[in-house]
Amino acid sequence: MxxxxxxxxxxxxxxxxxxxxxxxxxxxxxxxxxxxxxxxxxxxxxxxxFKLRGAYNKMVKLSRAELDRGVVAASAGNHAQGVAMSAQALKCRAIIVMPATAPRIKVDAVTRRGAEVVLVGDSYSDCYAHAVKLAEEQGMTFVHPYDDxxxxxxxxxxxxxxxxxxxxxxxxxxxxxxxxxxxxxxxxxxxxxxxxxxxxxxxxxxxxxxxxxxxxxxxxxxxxxxxxxxxxxxxxxxxxxxxxxxxxxxxxxxxxxxxxxxxxxxxxxxxxxxxxxxxxxxxxxxxxxxxxxxxxxxxxxxxxxxxxxxxxxxxxxxxxxEMGEQREAIIAVTIPEQPGSFKAFCELLGARNITEFNYRYSSAEAAHVFVGLSIQNRSEVVDLIEKLAAAGLAALDLSDNEVAKLHIRHLVGGRAPQVTHERLLRFEFPERPGALMAFLNGMNVGWNISLFHYRNHGADYGRVLVGIQVPDSDQAQFAEFLQMIGYPWWDESSNPAYQLFLGD
CATH class of the missing domain: 3.40.50.1100 (Rossmann fold)
Structure with a gap:
C-alpha cells in the first residue's frame, strides 16, 4: 500500500x-x-x-559488506552523478555504465567524483542490460534510477x-x-x-x-x-x-x-x-x-x-x-520582385518589432520573405495575414511548423544568377522601432534589395546583412547614402563565404 x-x-x-x-x-x-x-x-x-536523494538513501541502507563489493548503475546523466557522489561519501566503488554517445561533460562530471565509467552502446537500454550483467557477475549492487x-x-x-x-x-x-x-x-x-x-x-x-x-x-x-x-x-x-x-x-x-x-x-x-x-x-x-x-x-x-x-x-x-510563450510568430510572405515592394511590405508591418528577416532574390516575378515578429497573442497573426491579403500579398503562418522553425529559417538564400551589380554589406542597426524604415527611406528607389537577413540577438543593436543592386554609375551616390544613414557598416562583397554560397 x-x-x-x-x-x-x-x-x-x-x-x-x-x-x-x-x-x-x-x-x-x-x-x-x-x-x-x-x-x-x-x-x-x-x-x-534531485537524483542524489534516492541514490544515497538506497546506498546508505546497504551493509558494509555490500558496500565493499561496490555498486553499479546505468545512466547518462543526473542519476550517474548522484550515485557517484554517494559512493564518494560512503567510500565504496561505483561503476557507471553510460552510452558511448554520452557528452564528454557528463562523463567527466562522473569521473571527477571517483566513479569508474564504462561506455556501452547507444541507448539507456544497452547500458541497463550491461549494468545488470556486471552486477550479477561481480556481486555488486545495482542501484536503479527509479524503480526501487x-x-x-x-x-x-x-x-x-x-x-x-x-x-x-x-x-x-x-x-x-x-x-x-x-x-x-x-x-x-x-x-x-x-x-x-x-x-x-x-x-x-x-x-x-x-x-x-x-x-x-x-x-x-x-x-x-x-x-x-x-x-x-x-x-x-x-x-x-x-x-x-x-x-x-x-x-x-x-x-x-x-x-x-x-x-x-x-x-x-x-x-x-x-x-x-x-x-x-x-x-x-x-x-x-x-x-x-x-x-x-x-x-x-x-x-x-x-x-x-x-x-x-x-x-x-x-x-x-518566444514560440513557447507565443510571443513570437513566423510568417512567410510573397511579394512582387520589383523596386519598392520590400519597403511597401515593411510599411504594412507597421510598428511591430521584427525579430528575424530572411530574404533572397529568387525570380524576376516574386520574392519569398521569411519574417519573425514579436506578438502579444495569436490573434495578432490572423489580423496581420488578413491585412497583407487585402494589400495583395499572400502570407502563411509558420509558427507551428517544426521544419520551418528548426531548418528552413537557416537555409533561406542561395545563389541568384540573375542578380547583377550586387553589393553585400553588413550593418549594425540600432535596435529600435523605425531603424529599418529609416534605412529604406534613405535608399535610392532604383536600388533593388536582393538579400536581407536579420535576427534579434537581445543586444542594443541588430546585426543585419543586406545585398543591394547598385549600378556602377551610382557608386558615388551609394557612398553618400552610407555616410548619411550613419549606421556602422562593413563591405562583405569579397567575403569568401559570400563568394562560395551566395555570390554569382
Whole structure:
C-alpha cells in the first residue's frame, strides 16, 4: 500500500549529502499567469539534481559488506552523478555504465567524483542490460534510477520538505516524470497527509510513457522517445512507480519542446538560474494546466528538478522560448520582385518589432520573405495575414511548423544568377522601432534589395546583412547614402563565404 511509504520517507537518510532545497516564489511568472507559483529548487543540490536523494538513501541502507563489493548503475546523466557522489561519501566503488554517445561533460562530471565509467552502446537500454550483467557477475549492487522502494522514498523527502516549508493551503504540485520515481515518492507523502492537494505529473509530448500507461491501465513500452528532455527520456515507467501512480496521481499533463524552452526562460527571469529541459518540465506543466483549467489565485508548486544543461543548447532554447510563450510568430510572405515592394511590405508591418528577416532574390516575378515578429497573442497573426491579403500579398503562418522553425529559417538564400551589380554589406542597426524604415527611406528607389537577413540577438543593436543592386554609375551616390544613414557598416562583397554560397 502507498501508506507504507510514509514511514520509509520519514526514516530516509538523504541529508548526509543533500540539502533541504529552498521553496521560492516566482514573482514574474506568478504575476503573468495570475496564480501563486512556488519553485522547489532541486537544481541547487550539490549535483544540480534531485537524483542524489534516492541514490544515497538506497546506498546508505546497504551493509558494509555490500558496500565493499561496490555498486553499479546505468545512466547518462543526473542519476550517474548522484550515485557517484554517494559512493564518494560512503567510500565504496561505483561503476557507471553510460552510452558511448554520452557528452564528454557528463562523463567527466562522473569521473571527477571517483566513479569508474564504462561506455556501452547507444541507448539507456544497452547500458541497463550491461549494468545488470556486471552486477550479477561481480556481486555488486545495482542501484536503479527509479524503480526501487528506497530510491522512491529518497525522492519522497521532497514532499516532506514541501509541507514543512509551506503549511498553508496548496492547490496542486507539478512533478516531472521519467521513470516515475520522483512522482511516486512525492505523491506517496503528500497524499498520506494532504489528500486534497492535486498531484500532477508532467511529461514531454514525445516521451509520454506514464501518461499512456495510466490511460490504458498497464505499462506501455514506447518504441522511441524524444531526447530533448534527456533526463526524462524513458521508454517504460517502473513497475513499482506505476503501481503507486495509479493509486495516487490525479493527472498527467503533456508539454512540447517550445513550452519547456519558455519555462527555462521563465525561471531564468525570476531566479537568474538556467534549468535543463527536464528540470523545467514542471514549470511548463503548471502554466499549461492553469491555462487549461482557467484558474486564478491558486497556489501551485513546481519542482525545478535539475540544472545540468549543456551550454551548446542555449541558443536553441533562446530561439524556441518566444514560440513557447507565443510571443513570437513566423510568417512567410510573397511579394512582387520589383523596386519598392520590400519597403511597401515593411510599411504594412507597421510598428511591430521584427525579430528575424530572411530574404533572397529568387525570380524576376516574386520574392519569398521569411519574417519573425514579436506578438502579444495569436490573434495578432490572423489580423496581420488578413491585412497583407487585402494589400495583395499572400502570407502563411509558420509558427507551428517544426521544419520551418528548426531548418528552413537557416537555409533561406542561395545563389541568384540573375542578380547583377550586387553589393553585400553588413550593418549594425540600432535596435529600435523605425531603424529599418529609416534605412529604406534613405535608399535610392532604383536600388533593388536582393538579400536581407536579420535576427534579434537581445543586444542594443541588430546585426543585419543586406545585398543591394547598385549600378556602377551610382557608386558615388551609394557612398553618400552610407555616410548619411550613419549606421556602422562593413563591405562583405569579397567575403569568401559570400563568394562560395551566395555570390554569382
Amino acid at each position: 502507498a501508506n507504507d511509504y510514509l514511514q520509509r520517507i520519514l526514516t530516509a537518510r538523504v541529508y548526509d549529502v543533500a540539502i533541504e532545497s529552498p521553496l521560492e516564489i516566482a514573482p514574474n511568472l506568478s504575476r503573468r499567469i495570475g496564480n501563486n507559483v512556488l519553485l522547489k529548487r532541486e537544481d541547487m543540490q550539490p549535483v544540480f539534481s 522502494p528506497e530510491v522512491i522514498a529518497g525522492q519522497g523527502t521532497i514532499g516532506m520538505e514541501l509541507l514543512m516549508q509551506h503549511p498553508d493551503p496548496l492547490d496542486a504540485i507539478f512533478i516531472p516524470v521519467g521513470g516515475g520515481g520522483l512522482l511516486a515518492g512525492v505523491a506517496a507523502y503528500i497524499k498520506a497527509l494532504r489528500p486534497e492537494v492535486k498531484i500532477i505529473g508532467v511529461e514531454p509530448t514525445d516521451a509520454n510513457a506514464m501518461y499512456l500507461s495510466l490511460k490504458l491501465g498497464n505499462r506501455v513500452n514506447l518504441p522511441q522517445v524524444g531526447i530533448f528532455a534527456d533526463g526524462v527520456a524513458v521508454k517504460q515507467v517502473g513497475e513499482e512507480t506505476f503501481r503507486l501512480c495509479q493509486e495516487l496521481v490525479d493527472d498527467v499533463i503533456l508539454v512540447d519542446t517550445d513550452a519547456m524552452c519558455a519555462a527555462i526562460k521563465d525561471v531564468f527571469e525570476d531566479t537568474r538560474s538556467i534549468l535543463e529541459p527536464a528540470g523545467a518540465l514542471a514549470i511548463a506543466g503548471a502554466k499549461a494546466w492553469a491555462a487549461r483549467e482557467g484558474v486564478q489565485g491558486k497556489t501551485l508548486v513546481a519542482i525545478a528538478s535539475g540544472a545540468n544543461m549543456n551550454f551548446d543548447r542555449l541558443r536553441y532554447v533562446a530561439e524556441q522560448a
